[in-house]
Amino acid sequence: MKAAVLPAYNEDLQILEDLELEGPKANEIKVKVAASGVCHSDLSILQGRLPVMPPVILGHEGAGIVEEVGEGVTRFKPGDHVVISWVPQCGTCYTCEHGQPQLCETGAMVAVTAGMLDGTYRFTRDGEPIRQMQATGTFSEYTVVPEISAVKIDDDMPLDKAALIGCGVLTGVGAAVNVANVQKGDTVAVIGCGGVGLNAIQGARIAGAERIFAVDTAASKLDLAKEFGATDLIDASSGDPVMAVKEQTGIGTLGMPRGVDVTLEVVGFAETLKQAIGMTRAGGKTVFVGAPQLGATLELDIFMDLFAMQKIITGAFYGGSDVNRDVPKLVDLYKSGELKLDELVSRRIKLEDVNEAFRAIEKGEVARSVIIYD
Ligand SMILES: [Zn+2]
Ligand SMILES: [Zn+2]
Structure with a gap:
């Protein structure tokens, strides 16, 4: 299983092929990642500007196909296409019930642990746990995420475009529409x-x-x-x-x-x-x-x-987004031609090119590099 891991702050990501990924536990799903955007926040973690500790699999703007579901999962079945959300939104906590699911009190756990909601990890290498940014970790061929970190989308939505919705689009469009x-x-x-x-x-x-x-x-x-x-x-x-x-x-x-x-x-x-x-x-x-x-x-x-x-x-945190409301809405806006996603993709790259993508962000060269998996 191949993934890009940040070994220590201010170092290049390492492309490792010998990671182990445990199957999904209760209320979790395993996703075959189809595409992942490379976002400025990934770079900020690499540079030690955000509180996420290495070793960690970066990448939080992804979409893919559900491969396996854990016990008790009701919203997904294998084969479903999903956008991965870097804020798990439970729908039942105090902030979710007050119309602020972007601040979900249950989901906030993953910012602290960079693991699953129960504080444990699914990725390991030689028996040592590897964290995954915001319980996402989309710089990986496969990932396991909490069920509440994914939103089902129509099968006919291109996954390389859908990936962008997961961070940049929800954050930017949401800031204008939901917050401002x-x-x-x-x-x-x-x-x-x-x-x-x-x-x-x-x-x-x-x-x-x-x-x-x-x-x-x-x-x-x-x-x-x-x-x-x-x-x-x-x-x-x-x-x-x-x-x-x-x-x-x-x-x-x-x-x-x-x-x-x-x-x-x-x-x-x-x-x-x-x-x-x-x-x-x-x-x-x-x-x-x-x-x-x-x-x-x-x-x-x-x-x-x-x-x-x-x-x-x-x-504006995560564009004030309710992902279960906003992701399908954004998909519809893309299909109707109102939301531009194709124009956001400056480069389509392989996982191995992720460090080059960071250098492009630093030079201000691109809107988005998007990693496409086989
Ligand atoms: Zn981002
Ligand atoms: Zn909640």
């Missing part, structure tokens, strides 16, 4: 136009935003942003992006440029988070989508931004 609740006619700014940012842009477009400002320092990403629905491209490498956006949004209080209704920040750095708050209008929403470094802090002008201008500043 973008309305028809809104003005929206998106800072950071990588894989997730492009999805935030298309989420805003699908929700009916009238103007979408794409902000990035890379010209190639701005070109892609236009394809996904941006109406105005702001090159942040020259000049102040906050003023560049605001001066196109009309005059508001005290004769000052107004700012946009919604800003989605998809980078996660203090500088861009401040820019996001700065370009949001009084009464508007600033949504932090990008994963910041663990322990990062931010200085806020609480008189102006929170009190006097009553900006709503919030995070």
